[in-house]
Amino acid sequence: MTRKRQRLIGLLSAGVVLGVAATLVFQALDDTLVFFYSPTQAAERQFRPGEAIRLGGLVKAESVQHSDDSLKVWFVVTDGANEVTVTFDGILPDLFRDEQGVVAEGSFLPDGTFAATEVLARHDENYMPKEVADALREQGMFVGEDGEKSY
Amino acid sequence: MPDLGAFLAMGGYAGYVWSAYAITALILGLLVVASLRARRSMRSSLDEAEQASPRRRAR
Amino acid sequence: MAKALHRLANPARFLRIASPLLPWIAAGAAVCGGLGLWFGLVGSPPDYQQGDAARIMYVHVPAAWNALAGYAGLAVASAIALVWRHPLALVAARCIAPIGACFTVIAIATGSIWGHPMWGTWWVWDARLTSVVVLLFLYLGYIALLHAFDEQETGERAATVLALIGAVNLPVIKFSVDWWNTLHQPASILRFGGPSIDPAMLLPLMLMAGGFTLLFAYLVIIRMQTELARRRVMALRRAALAVSQPGDA
CATH class of the missing domain: 2.40.50.140 (Nucleic acid-binding proteins)
Known part of the structure; x- marks a missing residue:
């Protein structure tokens, strides 16, 4: 049970980090994406x-x-x-x-x-x-x- | 009934409209056929494997 | 041994529920697709700007929606596989990938065919078109990773991670037309203020979307049946090998 929770928390925090990173990258690239x-x-x-x-x-x-x-x-x-x-x-x-x-x-x-x-x-x-x-x-x-x- | 020639002509866009539908039908058709074939051959492999299995009555 | 039986239980239940549904799903796909074709090609008016070329929409848009929804399914199944280690989730993910890739190819090909007469070009690298090409490569990368390792589990783990990282691309595809100037037009259906499409053209679009979605489900179930059979064959062969070479185990 705890292992599952650990994996779930790991997945969710990785998702948050990835989302923030992607947002930053796309903001930086904004000009080239237009x-x-x-x-x-x-x-x-x-x-x-x-x-x-x-x-x-x-x-x-x-x-x-x-x-x-x-x-x-x-x-x-x-x-x-x-x-x-x-x-x-x-x-x-x-x-x-x-x-x-x-x-x-x-x-x-x-x-x-x-x-x-x-x-x-x-x-x-x-x-x-x-x-x-x-x-x-x-x-x-x-x-x-x-x-x-x-x- | 609408005029067949006008229908096929697609207002001058026949080549575009019909090729788009043809590509769609081709890819989906191949996908369905390939999936059904793979299932059939895998099921016959399963029958073989179950008959060869030391456990006589699988499941 | 008990664990192995437990692992079989859920796939067995899945097959018991899904297999009888198959003919109904197939019939639904055929009915929706047939009506969609009729209304799309005959029973709907040409567009006021694009004329009959707008009819390409009735295959392009449903294919694109299913390509996106398929990837969402792939990502959710991968998350379930990673966190809960549900055996059926990996099977589902593995079976969704090639179907999603095919729908993506259809969306790209029909979009290109539509673009030539309307935009004046087969292809441009704007944010929408580029992000859909990325989607195709995510599907292909997932399939390649599954088969890139001798150990099946290693490949599955690598592919699962890729599927989850690639989920970032989904909102990018959806909102690319709003966030950045693109050649591709903004959304007509899923947008604030309701659809900007005439009911006479919305009907074939929705019928085709329903047909494509049911066909997608049909293909996923067929391929999952195949994959579950394959896993059983492997297990039986392994068991047979263990009996003939008892010292090995």
Whole structure:
């Protein structure tokens, strides 16, 4: 009986130690675990032009401009507080559209715009049929576009 | 009845949707078959071992 | 001898209870899976953003849930084996591992297939995807450690310790999408404020999740029956050997 209790206490204390250690490690690694920076985070960090990073946010409504004679595209990535103009020359994923999440890989140019070498779409956690989305939009209570939405 | 061609086309995502379901079915199917086979062969080994056992009536 | 009999008692009771349940579990898995396939592929609408590609969710998410739940089961069984030395716990843990690994592979493969049309990439090393790859390696490491030593007990002890340490990864997987910016979207079902998924799509998801979970249970029981039979074969062979070479014991 006492041996069992000893082992149980040993296991629980090892678990606590492991949990604390893991928390510390993940806190220390926080920066490397982040897949992308929002425009606000990028502004805080003042990335040098040419430094390779990923920039993520929502595609600002009606900000997308396509070139007439090439695949070149311009759009604005916003997190609500800050925004960055992104240029990209390539094929956009299916989900790339206004007010949808996007992650651009590339670097800032000296003029503050962001030159993307790759653009990934990020979808949100909402799933619904088109009719429901349309009805919600009509009633002006579309859940995906405001509130505490993550970018 | 919905149109079969449209169903198979999956709105243009046929290759993605069907391959995802096919991989799932393949892995799960192989896992079930392998597990049942292993049980069958182990049970026949058990029968052999019990018959060969010096204790005539095991259990 | 009395101790050996005692050790047999619990596995015997397990088999007496679990074996008659098997056909019911199999039938439940088939019914849930069949209905889930019907509602998932035919009886539910395409997503407003992702179209029909969202149907990959109905295999991807249940596989991922079961991969996580399987590891939780593996860790709990390992804790019971370590503290209470319950013989059945080690058998359960050993049988869960390969099934959990297969479900993890399904989650990764279907997720990758889903990612290509939607995200625009097969793979990225964001926190969610990376932590699920770590989960796969924990399963594989557990299986490898079990067989890495000549002495079965040494391998079991090493594998048990790995299983318990690896449990740290479970909250990391679950909350990675909330703690760090990831390409993977946040949770749709298990989240504050209730599911953010339409009932018409929640139904096939839940049916498939039920089917996958019952299939997982079915496979665990089948493999535990196999493993218990194997242990009995080993015991009988050892006994036969002891009789034929009496001086050895």
